[in-house]
Each structure stands twice: as structure tokens, then as C-alpha cells.
Amino acid sequence: MRIDLINTGTELLLGQTLNTHAHWLGGEFFQLGLRIQRQVCIPDGDEIRLALLESIPRSDVIVVTGGLGPTSDDITREITAELLGLPLEQDSLVLEHIRAYLARRHRELNANSYRQAQVPCGARVLANRFGTAPGLYFPPQSGVMAGVGQTPHIFLLPGPPRELKPMWTDEVLPILRGLLTVEPPGLRNFKRFGVGEAQVAETLEEPLRATGIMELGYCARPGEVMVRVIGSAAALDACGVLVRAAFGDRLFSDTDELMEQVVVRLLRQAGRTVATAESCTGGLMANRLTNVAGASEVFGWGFVTYANQAKERLLGVKASDLADHGAVSEPVVRAMAEGALGASGADYALAVTGVAGPGGGTAEKPVGTVWIALAVRGRVAGEPVTTTVLREHFPFEREMFKAMTSQTALDMLRRRLGQEQA
Amino acid sequence: MRIDLINTGTELLLGQTLNTHAHWLGGEFFQLGLRIQRQVCIPDGDEIRLALLESIPRSDVIVVTGGLGPTSDDITREITAELLGLPLEQDSLVLEHIRAYLARRHRELNANSYRQAQVPCGARVLANRFGTAPGLYFPPQSGVMAGVGQTPHIFLLPGPPRELKPMWTDEVLPILRGLLTVEPPGLRNFKRFGVGEAQVAETLEEPLRATGIMELGYCARPGEVMVRVIGSAAALDACGVLVRAAFGDRLFSDTDELMEQVVVRLLRQAGRTVATAESCTGGLMANRLTNVAGASEVFGWGFVTYANQAKERLLGVKASDLADHGAVSEPVVRAMAEGALGASGADYALAVTGVAGPGGGTAEKPVGTVWIALAVRGRVAGEPVTTTVLREHFPFEREMFKAMTSQTALDMLRRRLGQEQA
Numbered sequence: 001m002r003i004d005l006i007n008t009g010t011e012l013l014l015g016q017t018l019n020t021h022a023h024w025l026g027g028e029f030f031q032l033g034l035r036i037q038r039q040v041c042i043p044d045g046d047e048i049r050l051a052l053l054e055s056i057p058r059s060d061v062i063v064v065t066g067g068l069g070p071t072s073d074d075i076t077r078e079i080t081a082e083l084l085g086l087p088l089e090q091d092s093l094v095l096e097h098i099r100a101y102l103a104r105r106h107r108e109l110n111a112n113s114y115r116q117a118q119v120p121c122g123a124r125v126l127a128n129r130f131g132t133a134p135g136l137y138f139p140p141q142s143g144v145m146a147g148v149g150q151t152p153h154i155f156l157l158p159g160p161p162r163e164l165k166p167m168w169t170d171e172v173l174p175i176l177r178g179l180l181t182v183e184p185p186g187l188r189n190f191k192r193f194g195v196g197e198a199q200v201a202e203t204l205e206e207p208l209r210a211t212g213i214m215e216l217g218y219c220a221r222p223g224e225v226m227v228r229v230i231g232s233a234a235a236l237d238a239c240g241v242l243v244r245a246a247f248g249d250r251l252f253s254d255t256d257e258l259m260e261q262v263v264v265r266l267l268r269q270a271g272r273t274v275a276t277a278e279s280c281t282g283g284l285m286a287n288r289l290t291n292v293a294g295a296s297e298v299f300g301w302g303f304v305t306y307a308n309q310a311k312e313r314l315l316g317v318k319a320s321d322l323a324d325h326g327a328v329s330e331p332v333v334r335a336m337a338e339g340a341l342g343a344s345g346a347d348y349a350l351a352v353t354g355v356a357g358p359g360g361g362t363a364e365k366p367v368g369t370v371w372i373a374l375a376v377r378g379r380v381a382g383e384p385v386t387t388t389v390l391r392e393h394f395p396f397e398r399e400m401f402k403a404m405t406s407q408t409a410l411d412m413l414r415r416r417l418g419q420e421q422a
Numbered sequence: 423m424r425i426d427l428i429n430t431g432t433e434l435l436l437g438q439t440l441n442t443h444a445h446w447l448g449g450e451f452f453q454l455g456l457r458i459q460r461q462v463c464i465p466d467g468d469e470i471r472l473a474l475l476e477s478i479p480r481s482d483v484i485v486v487t488g489g490l491g492p493t494s495d496d497i498t499r500e501i502t503a504e505l506l507g508l509p510l511e512q513d514s515l516v517l518e519h520i521r522a523y524l525a526r527r528h529r530e531l532n533a534n535s536y537r538q539a540q541v542p543c544g545a546r547v548l549a550n551r552f553g554t555a556p557g558l559y560f561p562p563q564s565g566v567m568a569g570v571g572q573t574p575h576i577f578l579l580p581g582p583p584r585e586l587k588p589m590w591t592d593e594v595l596p597i598l599r600g601l602l603t604v605e606p607p608g609l610r611n612f613k614r615f616g617v618g619e620a621q622v623a624e625t626l627e628e629p630l631r632a633t634g635i636m637e638l639g640y641c642a643r644p645g646e647v648m649v650r651v652i653g654s655a656a657a658l659d660a661c662g663v664l665v666r667a668a669f670g671d672r673l674f675s676d677t678d679e680l681m682e683q684v685v686v687r688l689l690r691q692a693g694r695t696v697a698t699a700e701s702c703t704g705g706l707m708a709n710r711l712t713n714v715a716g717a718s719e720v721f722g723w724g725f726v727t728y729a730n731q732a733k734e735r736l737l738g739v740k741a742s743d744l745a746d747h748g749a750v751s752e753p754v755v756r757a758m759a760e761g762a763l764g765a766s767g768a769d770y771a772l773a774v775t776g777v778a779g780p781g782g783g784t785a786e787k788p789v790g791t792v793w794i795a796l797a798v799r800g801r802v803a804g805e806p807v808t809t810t811v812l813r814e815h816f817p818f819e820r821e822m823f824k825a826m827t828s829q830t831a832l833d834m835l836r837r838r839l840g841q842e843q844a
Contacts, residue, residue: 013458015449016639016650019441022463027437036435038473039463041444047460054476187436195527198492198534198554205494217432217466218493219439220582228433276705276726282712283698283705286726290704291821293780295728301736302726304698304708310723310766314736344732358715395526396552399713400584 001179003029004055004152005036008066008076009159010043020161021065028168032176033184034061044073052083056145059152061176066159068133070112076156077136081120084151085144091119091134098132126155126171131163137175153179185214188236190227190243191253193411200225204246211238222400223407224252224259249415259410260288266417267298267348274413275301275344277315277336279327280354280370282306285406301344305336315339315351328353328365334387337375341385348416349375350409354394356401368395370405374412388412423601425451426477426574427458430488430498431581432465443487443586450590452652454598455606466495474505478567481574483598488581490555492534498578499558503542506573507566513541513556520554548577548593553585559597575601607636610658612649612665613675615833622647626668633660644822645829646674646681671837681832682710688839689720689770696835697723697766699737699758701749702776702792704728707828723766727758737761737773750775750787756809759797763807770838771797772831776816778823790817792827796834810834 005025011017022039029036037059042051048067055062067076081088095117099109116133119125126135138154145151155172157164192200197220204227208216213231220226229239244251252262267274276285276299286302289295303314308327311317316339321331336351354370361367375387390412394404427447433439444461451458459481464473470489477484489498503510517539521531538555541547548557560576567573577594579586614622623640626649630638635653651661666673674684689696698707698721708724711717725736730749733739738761743753758773776792783789797809812834816826 011639012444013448013461014452014639015445015447018445022434023437023440025437026435030436035465037465038469039435041461041463043457043459051460196529198532199529201493202532202534215432217495218491219433228438278705278708278724281709282717282721283700283708283724283726284712286700286705287703287709287824290706290726290728290778291824293820295704299704300727300729301732302700302705302724302728304705304712304724304726305722306712306718306724307722307766313765314723343735344729356712393526397584398715402709402713 001060003036003061004059005039006051006064007041012041048079057148062152062154064156068158086120088118094134101132133158135167186236187230189256192225192247193250193252197225207242211235222403261292263410263414264292272347273298274348275340275346277303277340277351280356281352281402281406284402333371333373337373341375347377356398368393372409423482425458425483426481427461428473428486429463434463470501479570484574484576486578490580508542510540516556523554555580557589607652608658609652611678614647614669615672615674629664633657644825683714685832685836686714694769695720696770697762697768699725699762699773702778703774703824703828706824755793755795759795763797769799774827778820790815794831
């Protein structure tokens with residue numbers, strides 16, 4: 001079933017309003033096992049004519065959003081009726097709805113209300129509980145347009161999200177469900193820590209396709225690569241086996257969880273806590289952890305020690321280590337992690353120190369250099385703290401550097417928790 | 423000048439990824455005095471052929487995003503070259519760029535690298551500072567397509583925003599500016615702290631329009647309202663007078679600076695420092711401040727005290743205050759701010775404590791309740807610390823709550839700095 005989505009609205013083209021309809025409706029269709037083949041955004045006014053003329057011959061379903069309102073550039077209803085050769089007639093039920101809707105707001109029918117109550121013959125009214133403009137559904141017709149055997153199912157929906165969403169759920173979904181003949185396919189997102197979209201594709205593309213999946217896609221985000229597969233349950237399970245074998249413990253989610261959600265979940269499962277000591281990430285690790293509801297169970301103490309004095313006083317980093325090795329060094333990151341562990345009493349502590357740039361780089365420690373440490377408290381009395389350190393180089397602009405660094409640190413903890421819980 | 427934007431990416435049509443490129447590029451064109459006439463979104467793969475065939479005859483400029491990557495569904499480059507009848511040739515400079523880019527990441531050239539280094543004859547390479555795939559610019563050509571006198575200016579840009587945005591600014595904008603025949607009008611963004619887009623519109627709409635501006639827009643973001651005006655220099659100046667009179671010291675920028683950029687700039691100008699003590703914002707304030715280059719001059723100490731014990735031990739909050747008034751209370755936020763000031767030696771300290779939710783609300787302190795404090799060190803010996811506190815209620819979901827709270831705290835400091843520097 002080939003689906004076109006047409007969004008009307010000048011504000012969507014000027015960088016003023018983000019087109020959330022395309023996103024939301026894409027997800028809605030996808031849950032039905034359908035997908036939008038093309039999404040088009042046009043300004044208010046006469047462009048809708050050309051957009052419909054292009055879409056009608058190639059589509060089975062067309063959804064148009066916007067252009068049903070009361071102002072002079074709202075002409076979606078009129079143009080659609082004209083192209084399908086359907087005369088408009090006043091609908092007394094729609095007019096009564098508009099009259100009652102306006103009355104509740106102490107307003108009266110006006111000239112535009114009568115326009116909104118015009119319904120093309122043969123179209124079905126989609127009730128609008130939250131506005132005046134009704135939606136419209138045009139069932140397929142034969143022989144109304146040259147070269148088009150049968151026109152597609154056409155839905156005209158209002159632009160405001162609070163009108164569109166309930167109309168979609170109450171009125172459009174039942175019609176679409178009636179058109180479906182097969183069970184929708186499944187989707188799975190596999191998220192791998194690290195970079196290298198190309199590398200992933202090179203290794204996995206062929207074996208994944210051989211499972212008989214319908215679709216395969218990749219998406220790279222800071223410090224992670226997502227592999228998206230769509231297909232039957234059996235094909236998705238086969239993909240899972242391949243991906244787990246290829247990614248090993250770099251695979252951090254097959255359910256679309258964020259890295260910080262995985263870390264908080266694993267900590268909650270284990271009944272353990274983490275503290276953070278951040279120099280170059282400046283609070284981003286703590287911020288990510290506390291974006292997850294329930295973080296307070298596993299995270300109580302965070303240190304943002306941008307200044308050397310803060311590293312000394314709050315975390316017990318030695319002045320001599322700072323002087324001898326510099327703030328971006330292995331001894332300092334180790335002391336930061338162990339200091340945070342000691343001060344907070346947490347079970348784990350993550351520490352990072354690096355050169356975020358743009359200034360501050362040297363030949364030995366160029367911009368992007370970062371040290372990361374994970375300190376782990378011993379489990380039994382007398383067992384010492386063990387600390388793992390890692391040096392990385394992320395030569396990116398500031399926010400990307402912070403994102404990569406926090407991702408790498410969180411992944412260190414995630415893998416440790418995974419090993420302990422295995 | 424008629425402009426089409428084509429966004430490729432299956433994830434944009436499945437409800438997985440919001441199409442922010444359409445929004446951002448719409449704004450960019452708009453600042454040049456141009457506007458996108460049509461935006462089209464298509465899946466990865468062969469749909470780009472049909473989309474280009476439709477756009478080429480009707481456009482003066484076409485921008486395509488995505489499909490330049492290394493994987494098998496990235497075919498924008500090949501299809502465009504084919505439609506324009508241009509053979510592909512390996513570009514040694516591009517290959518060298520890819521080789522160097524990969525080498526910095528300890529990776530090597532692979533088969534896909536050679537594909538990315540193929541450049542259509544006659545196309546100009548747009549340098550990609552943040553990725554391997556070069557962008558491409560195809561100047562207009564005559565007689566390559568039936569029925570098309572001259573092909574449009576065609577720009578192929580990479581999909582990842584961190585690659586696309588700098589390429590747009592550094593490479594595409596200069597070319598577009600060269601095509602403009604009239605001076606673009608001026609644009610100014612006035613940013614006001616607080617909420618109330620409708621209220622701002624109601625008060626300012628008429629007087630602003632009376633200045634003779636060409637366009638007026640509003641945009642609401644967490645804790646701020648932006649008024650955007652476009653027009654002649656004289657009209658923009660007149661708008662500035664009106665906006666300053668209406669907003670007073672709630673106006674925090676007329677240059678599109680972020681709140682945290684304003685705060686860091688004012689602190690640097692004053693040669694002063696700030697410390698943060700965060701409970702419910704969990705590091706977001708520190709993270710925002712340290713997103714600004716040069717933050718280390720003005721910010722050295724941040725405390726993320728999610729746990730009560732952390733509030734006591736790091737900030738000296740009294741156990742009795744926590745027991746008597748609860749962690750979300752006026753005495754506690756005051757002690758947090760003063761404790762952070764004392765421990766860090768900073769000139770100012772911001773503290774926040776609140777109920778982020780979803781759990782933890784009570785009748786007296788419902789979810790969304792937050793206390794914010796600003797402690798200010800005395801300027802001369804013996805002058806005491808003065809602390810201002812504020813209670814707010816932001817009944818929003820977690821990340822919005824954190825954004826509003828951090829915005830309000832940063833604005834407290836901004837206004838204080840503004841008064842002191844006035």
C-alpha cells in the first residue's frame with residue numbers, strides 16, 4: 001500500500017515550526033505495518049493543486065494535513081473536491097456542530113463557518129471534537145481523472161495537533177484497519193556502542209539480508225551505531241543472533257533504550273549506586289543519568305570539578321600529581337574516580353578529565369585528549385577498590401566531544417555491570 | 423528563486439527521527455530572504471530518482487540531504503550524476519581527505535571509501551570537515567534533460583547534522599550569496615526570559631507591524647519567547663526600541679545568544695565566578711555553562727547533590743533543616759547556595775532543589791515544585807553574603823522541568839549581573 005503524506009503550512013517552510021505531524025503520522029502508519037512512501041510539505045494556498053496532481057496517480061492512500069481552517073489561504077477542501085469532480089454542498093449536521101462549538105465559546109456563526117460546513121458529495125465527514133473544521137475522507141472513485149484507474153483513499157485532516165490526533169485515532173484508524181489484509185511486520189533496533197557505521201555495514205549487511213528481512217537501515221549518533229531491521233518475527237530473531245555474535249558486549253540495547261537508561265536499569269537491578277566526577281564533561285554525565293526517571297535510587301553524588309582546586313579539595317587529587325602530570329593525566333583521573341567513590345560511599349565512580357578545546361591543547365595532549373576512569377568498590381570487607389582507566393582522543397567540537405566522552409564513560413560502567421550480572 | 427528541499431532517510435518516514443533539517447534549512451534560507459517552496463522527504467534508495475525528476479524542471483535551486491554515506495542505500499551521488507549525464511571519476515584530493523580522516527580514528531580506507539571519493543565531472547566538491555562524505559555542488563547546465571532549458575543549482579549535503587551545518591555555513595552560503603541579486607533584508611531575534619507567547623503577541627503585534635517590518639514571528643522555547651522581525655535596518659531599530667520598553671530586563675538577548683552564553687559573557691566581563699549546587703536539575707546547569715567555550719574562566723566548582731547526605735557533607739546543609747522542612751524547602755536551598763559559595767570561593771552560587779517527578783509529589787509540594795537560590799559574596803571585607811530565593815512551580819515532564827528550572831536559575835544570575843554592570 002503506497003502512502004503519500006502532504007503537509008500544508010507556510011510556517012513549516014520558514015524554519016518557524018517543526019513538522020511534528022510527519023514524525024507522528026510516520027510512527028502511526030508504521031504501527032499498522034504501513035509506511036509513508038513520500039512526505040511533501042507545501043505552503044498554504046494553491047500549491048496543494050500540484051501536490052495532489054502528482055500524488056494521486058502514484059498513491060493508494062493520501063493524507064493531507066492543514067488548509068481546512070477559516071482563512072482565505074485554507075483551500076484544501078475546495079481544491080480536492082474540484083480535482084475529484086465533486087460538487088460542494090452545505091452539510092446541516094456539520095453546520096450545527098460548528099454552531100454549538102462556537103456557542104460554547106460565546107461566539108456566533110460567520111461567513112467562514114458556512115464555508116467550513118460545505119462537504120463534497122460522496123465524501124465522509126470525520127468528526128472534529130476539538131475544533132470547527134471537519135476532516136474529510138474520500139473513498140476511491142473510478143474514472144474521474146485521466147490516466148488514473150481508481151483514485152486513492154484521500155484523508156483531509158486539520159493542521160492543529162490537538163484536533164488532528166484525536167481525529168486520527170477515532171476516525172481515521174478504523175477506516176485504515178479495515179483496508180489492511182496482512183499482519184504488520186515487526187521492527188527491531190540494535191544499538192552498538194562506538195563509531196563506524198561503514199564497518200558495521202561491511203560485516204553485517206550480507207548475513208542480515210540473508211535472514212529474509214524486509215528492510216535494513218543504519219543510523220549513526222554520537223558514540224553509537226543503530227542497526228534497524230524490519231521483517232517477520234523469525235527473521236528478526238535470526239538477526240538478533242547475528243548481531244549479538246558480531247557486536248558482543250558492544251551491543252547495549254535491542255529495545256531502543258538510551259545508554260543512560262540502560263545504565264540506570266542495570267544499577268537498579270543490581271541494587272548498586274554510582275557517583276560521577278567530571279572535569280571536561282562539565283556535568284553532562286550527571287545530567288544524562290538524572291534524565292532517567294528513578295535515577296535517584298542509584299545516583300546521589302556528582303562532582304563537577306572544572307578547577308584544579310576543586311579536584312584537590314573535593315576528590316583528594318594530590319597537588320603533586322596535578323603539577324607533575326597535569327590535570328589531563330592517568331594519575332589524576334584515577335584519583336578523581338577513587339576520590340568520588342570514597343567521598344560518596346557509592347559502589348562505582350566514573351571520572352573524566354580532558355581537553356575539550358577550542359584552546360588548551362599541546363603537542364603531547366592535543367585538543368580532544370581525554371582520560372576516563374571507573375573505580376569499583378570491593379565486594380567484601382578488606383577487598384580493595386579496583387580502578388580501570390582508558391585514554392581516548394575525540395577531536396570534535398565541544399558538545400560532540402562532551403557527548404562522546406560521556407557515552408564512553410557510561411559504556412565502561414554498562415559493560416562492567418553486564419559482566420557482573422552475567 | 424524557486425527552491426526545493428529533498429530530505430532522504432527512511433528513519434524520517436517511520437516516526438523514528440524528527441526531520442530537523444527541514445526546519446533548520448528553512449530558517450537559513452529565510453535569513454537570505456529566500457524561502458523553500460517545497461520540501462519532500464523520501465526513503466533511502468531509488469526514490470531519489472523520481473524526486474529529482476519532479477524537482478529539476480520546476481526549481482532554480484535544489485538541496486538534497488542524506489544518501490552520501492558509505493552504505494548500499496546511499497545512492498544520491500550516483501543517481502544525480504546519472505540524471506545529469508555526468509560520469510563519475512575518482513577525486514584524489516577527496517580520497518586523501520578520507521584517508522586522513524580515517525587515519526585519525528585508527529581506521530583504514532575500504533571499498534566504500536573509494537565510492538565516496540567518486541566525484542561527478544563538472545561538480546564542485548564541498549569540503550566536509552566532520553566526516554568522510556564530501557558534499558557536491560552541480561552548477562546549472564543546458565541541454566542535459568528533455569524539456570528543461572537549464573538545470574537548477576543542485577547541492578548534495580550529508581545527512582548528519584554535525585556534518586551538514588558547518589558545510590552549509592562554510593561552503594553553500596557563499597555560493598548562494600553569489601546568486602542573490604538583491605540585498606537580503608535584515609533579521610533580528612529578541613529573546614525574552616519567561617513564558618507567554620500569546621501575551622507577547624497581544625501586546626507587541628500592532629506596534630511592531632506599524633514600524634513597517636516585512637515579517638514578524640514568534641517562537642516559544644523552554645523558559646523563553648523569541649520575537650523574530652525581518653525588515654529594513656530602520657524598522658529593526660524601531661522594533662528594538664519597542665521591545666526594550668516592553669520587556670525591560672526580561673530581554674536577555676537581541677543577538678540570538680543562548681541564556682548560558684549571556685551568563686558566561688557577563689561573568690567574564692565582570693571577572694567573576696559562579697558555582698552551582700544542583701539537586702533536581704542533576705547537573706544540567708553545570709552542563710549548560712560548560713557548553714560555552716571559555717567557561718573554565720568563570721566556573722570551577724559544581725555540586726550535584728541528589729542525595730540528602732551529599733547536601734549535608736558537601737554543602738553543609740543541616741540535618742535538622744532537612745528533617746524539619748524537607749529537601750525541597752527554602753532553608754535547604756539557601757544553605758545549598760551558601761554552602762557552595764563557601765566551599766568553592768566563587769563570587770556567586772546558584773542552587774536548586776525540587777520535585778522533578780514523576781513520583782515524590784505531595785499535596786503541599788506537588789510534582790513541579792522547585793526552590794531556587796542565588797548567593798552573592800560581599801564585595802568588601804566583612805560585608806555579608808546576600809542570598810535571594812525564589813519558589814516556582816513547573817508541572818512538566820522531567821526534561822522540560824529541568825530545562826525550565828535551569829533557565830530560571832541562570833536568569834536570576836543574569837539579571838543580577840546586569841544590574842551590577844549597569
